Amino acid sequence: MDLKTTKASPVLADPSSSPISKSRLGMYSSLMPHSQSGTSFSSTILTIPRKKPAKLDDVRSNGWLDAMKSSSPPRKKIPKDPFAGVSSDDGECAYQSWQLKFPSALFSFEKIIEYARNKKIVIFLDYDGTLSPIVDDPDRAFMSADTRCAVKSVAKHFPTAIISGRRRDMVSELVGLTELYYAGSHGLDIKFPVRDTATAPIDHLNSEKFADQQDKEVNLFQPAREFLPMIDEVFRTLVKITSDITGAIVENHKFCASVHYRNVDDKSWETVAQRVHDVLKDYPRLRLTHGRKVLEVRPVIDWNKGKAVEFLLESMTDLGNGEDVLPIYIGDDKTDEDAFKVLRQGNRGYGILVSSTPKESEAFFSLKDPDEVKKFLKSLVRWKERSML
């Protein structure tokens, strides 16, 4: 199906004339350190003009480099109770005053549940940095057994969805709970149950029915399906052009690709950025977003975690008309801001930012780290179970 011609498709018109960019796997030779200068034989016999050294200024002027530098705070210990005693540390003071604007969801718990009274709470959770702590190796970002238990209990009482930048099957394997809704690739790959009623309000284009592993019928919503070959191609190119940069990791998340620079010497960040930037010049239908020490390449379509939240709220069964629904979204990343914004602008629910350092955000509340997320989830479960007695 050509999604560009589909009404109501989130796919934006192709800004380039060709639908799929040509891969130019060889083009990076001029950016490689070993090929920056041309070959010069004897000036009298043969002179091959010296190639200009690769320019490393695009990513300074377009702000990528600054965004990369500020994309993830250094990991450091923060006191458990920010109001306990006066700290001489400037960072802690700054965090405490930041919390006046983004109060702790734990300290504000009574206020949250007061607002939730007579409403159906729906929980949205990001994965990395929210359920699992940030670690150097993306393949070893595990959530604790205790957190898994808290998520399982939450899902017993409230519809619960995980919305991650990772590929859907990967995040669902890491979480390991079948009772949840999962959206991977920043919401570009959503699995949701088929509704029973013929009058279901949802009839989304681009969603298809499949049988899952338990042979249960499920829907898949993948608005960027036509981009699969392009993402695959760009992924392979990104692997190739970063292969000489120690510490760079490239992941294929099916509908997006991630280039990690967390383990790259910061002197080489600019090189990482410039190479990714130069690849994207050939793919006008792809764009870049910044995550925590990761550059994420994704389709230029009007879809993000915020849209995924709206989509899931519509798709979840038994939610009624939305007036009496209270969505709570917990996330730590820039990509989660789209979801916070949807909740704030629609005056629909609460965004909770997970951060151990002050940050601007569209969220209402804050939690410091995945450990506090777990405590918050457990408090919700306790409150719900008490209210059922």
Ligand SMILES: O=P(O)(O)OC[C@H]1O[C@H](O[C@H]2O[C@H](CO)[C@@H](O)[C@H](O)[C@H]2O)[C@H](O)[C@@H](O)[C@@H]1O
């Ligand atoms: O939306 P999320 O579930 O938060 O996923 C966002 C990205 O998470 C992963 O990267 C981040 O976590 C890694 C493990 O802790 C860390 O090493 C990395 O620096 C972080 O950016 C994942 O690997 C990315 O592909 C996701 O896009």
